[in-house]
Amino acid sequence: MNLESSEPSPMDKAEQKKADLSVTFRFCKKCKYIRLANAIAHLPPELRQREKANRRNRILELRRQASQQENSETLIPDISHPPSLFEDEDDEGEYEISQWLGEKESEMMVLPPKPERAHHCRTCKACVLKFDHHCPWINQCVGLGNERYFILFMCWFALGTLIFTAAGWRLALLALRKPKAWPSTLVPRVVYLALIAKSAIMGMAVFILACWHLHLVMQGETSVENQDNGNYRKMAKERNDTFQNVYDLGSIRNLQIFFNVGPGMAYQYYTLFLPIHIEPYSDGWHWAKRKGFGGHHMGISRDEEFTDDEGDPILPG
Secondary structure, eight states, X not given: OEEEOOOOOGGGHHHHHXXXXXXXXXXXXXXXXXXXXXXXXXXXXXXXXXXXXXXXXXXXXXXXXXXXXXXXGGSOGGGGSOGGGGOOTTOOSHHHHHHHHOHHHHTOEEOOEEETXXXXXXXXXXXXXXXXXXXXTTTEEESTTTHHXXXXXXXXXXXXXXXXXXXXXXXXXXXXXXXXXXXOSSSOHHHHHHHHHHHHXXXXXXXXXXXXXXXXXXXXXXXXXXXXXXXXXXXXXXXXXXXXXXXXXXXXXXXXXXXXXXXXXXXXXXXXXXXXXXXXXXXXXXXXXETTSTTSOBSSOGGGSOSTTOOOOOEXX
């Protein structure tokens, strides 16, 4: 997905556009091994079809070689697969994938694929799409599926505590100055003072946290990426280069994409005020990126990008 333009050189436009749209992933060494058929089923459709096409070409080549040899039994059993198994473009299930993989290969145990912007959570012991952080207060990770609600909750919580504190500070002042004149018989004076103090403190803390996360959204970053990008800037500066975040499309556009509202997005602005389910704009594999960047950050190479301390090469989509 490309939602902002930056003109590449004329001779490179076709290749540059293809690179901008590319999907990349690594293999997570910290997750449990899974069946190869399951791993392929998790890939986006275009990568599944590419894998399928590669295997089909492999089998056709083996058949060609077999026709030129007297003893075709020396070749691997994959040549027994009928080409018709490779013609269905809608085989997204493990069963169909197992058919064209073959029984032996489909049962192979491999590391699961980990798309870009995903990170492994040590607490949950799983990879989380667009991982931001593991929040102990909600006892789960904040990532692609719930980051919108997490930030909106903080904003509305901060607003609610602000209203409560602003409406009740005079009564709190009265409770401190004239404790014997406390008018309520339902709520003890000490309880009210504790509530308004907690409201003010928690409201301020959550407000600051909400502002920080909104700042990250406006930069096209997560908490993890913010730390990584800081190191990338230092690395690029040491060689007189400038780091540029490929996911940063400008503050306003970053906000629209994050909340999936506004021009070209799926929902309207009023959904920000409604307690309804809103799908994220991304499926966790495809991301809005700046055109002309070749699908990755500028100022550093792909091999220099941090990925949970893993050394696996990035595989292009």
